[in-house]
Amino acid sequence: MNRVTTLRKLTAPVLVAGLALPLAACGGEAGGGAEDGVVVFGLSAPLSGDAAGWGSASKWLAEKAADEINAAGGIETEDGSVEIEIVIQDNEYTAAGGARAAQTLLTREKVDMIAFSVGTAPVQALQSMTERQKVPMMTSAWGKDLKGPDFPYTFTVINTPFEVLRPLAEYVLEAEGGFESIALLGVNDATGIQSEEVAQEVWAELGVEVVSSDFYEHGTTEFAPIATKLLRTKPDAIDLTTVTPGPAGLLLQALEDQGWDGPTLLSAGTGGQALVEAASGAAEGVYMGLAADFSDTNATEKQQELQAGLEKATGEDLNGVTIGAYDGVIALAAAIEEAGTIESDAVREALTEITFESSWGAAAFGAEDVYGAKQQILTPMIVTQVRGDAIVEVERIVPAELESLQ
Amino acid sequence: MDLFVQMTVNGLQIGSVYILFALGLTLIFGVMQVVNFAHGALFAIAAYTAYVILTYGADHLPGVPAWLLYIGSFAVATVLLGLIGIALYYAFFKRFAGDLISTLIVTIGFALVVEVIVRETFSAQPKSVPPVVEGRLSLLGASVTWERVVIFVVAIAVTVAVAAFVRTTMTGTALRAVTSDAEAAALQGINVTRIALVGVLLATTLAAVAGVLIAPATVVTPTMGFEFLMKGFVIIILGGLGSLTGAIYGGLLVGMAESVGTQMLDLTTATIFTFCVVILVLLFRPQGLMGHAEL
16 A cells, blocks of 8 residues: 555656656657668757757757758769758757767767767767767867867867957957956856957957956856956956856846946857847947847848748747857768768868858868868858847958968 | 945845745745745746736837836736646645655656746747836945845845734734644644645745746846756755745845855855855754744
8 A cells, every 4th residue: 555655656756757858858859870861960959958049049950951951852972862860969068968968879879970069068078979989070169179180070160269259359459449458257167268268368469458357157147246346357348258148138237237338248159139138238339259140131141041940930049159050061961972972081081171152151161270170160250249239240351261262 | 345335235136136036935845845946937937927028018018107017917927826836736745745855856847847838938048028117226336226126125025024924814823833733733723735725825926026026137038947946945945944034044145145255256166155154054053044944
């Protein structure tokens, strides 16, 4: 009797938890694995937690690119055409989640390549397997030490602070008539720490003193004390580097409440519209390096189409990170077609040689002088500024290396 | 001097938000011995209710003043959360009352389901809700928004009202009796089931007040409940599980610790500092500042 009662008592909570977990990780359905006529592309992206929006957007964009290619007859190889299948795993935007996603994608799903992966910590976990198994991996991760001759199968498909921060800083310095000091704030994770190192370096090279640099924890809900601390150092400007749109909006409100009206940057911020929404008017004038408005007419027709489709399907805006999911699939497909095979070494080699039609227009992998290998996508860098409710493009810089290829 | 005042103001405004959130959490533990991880989800539902009604009002009801929409948001959120609370009570809380592990699993599961539904419905993009009152108050060189002042006043008023309810009414006395010893209360003729349901409804009403009122002072996201929940648990453990006055002291102490710690230390160490303060208090007062379950 007691055993029956215990079982009955346990049934409901276990059922609820059982219902909740698959729901929380929805989208992580099993894929088919590599088969004849099919190439399986894996995605490792957050589908739960704070960054879940990036995951759902990445999934839609990768599937959109795959659908376009499949509808056009698939990828031509020496063995005939192959169709793309997309498999996504939730990496929870954590190292542990990234390791689980990596195991599932590479061991259980046996994907042929990684078309997109999000978050420095989970990508590092994934990379330890992709490099060992010689699986080409497209990523949005920013770490400079993720690329180079020691990691030949890793390619970054979005601009990173290494590409963006210097032109952004130079532009802001000129637009604001110059300033002498700046306070930095970032998120205390691998992405935030690596971006802060770049920011420290760039501002110092431009002769701007970094008067304070700090990292806040994920899950922080109250920003008034952080605003007070930033203002205590009396900086001429503030760079919120990797602060995500929600916290950045709250922090900008707190800064405004405490009297701040100086130049403010979100140098590695990607979600412009989300920032405007979260800041309730306090984001006016903020400069951003990775937050192009893809609904604007300055965006390519393809990007405008993707923005409209994504917004309709998921409610998310296309941003400087998730655009990489579309371009990752396109780049891999172009490389497979160039190589004529899905054999990984041939595809990796082709990736360093091709010029392909990305969402930005013609693109290629380069920046060997920075990373020691051609592993960084070359696309225009766009400096934007919040003006009213709009994200206005104020500067567009096409890398010289990309211009020389066109 | 300015810094000292600003630190104090920051601590008070943070503390008031924490108090408002923690009240419902501590009440339901006091009445039912339930570690209610669903409280964060209920709070998030209330915040999204305010977002939907305020946004709809701005788009379609231009003549209706914002304060009226807030009252409407609160009414809708109270009814909605009340219905969810009743469902949770009969489905889970009543069956697992006092069983910490089962209620923990059930409420975490419920919170995860709510998070996914909210994310699928509204996307993960942060949403902002316009403030109840505009402008800011300058005080001895420090600055605080009127919005935060309102939250502080309401937090205190709600606490006083709840405390008066449980101390001066028959239902409140019965609540205290059930909190103290449910079996003894039943032997005295108190309908424990009905009183426990009253406790749940009181907790969901507090979640509705907190969600609607805090929404304009933060950003509304599917994960906002979890973010506040962690602080909420720290506060009610610090104040004494089940104690309303403990939630006030706990909220203010954590708020002040965060405010002071942020100025003295780097932000990561400041987070640890807050927990060190909590550990230190619990070393000397393991039952929390006000002791356990003293409504």
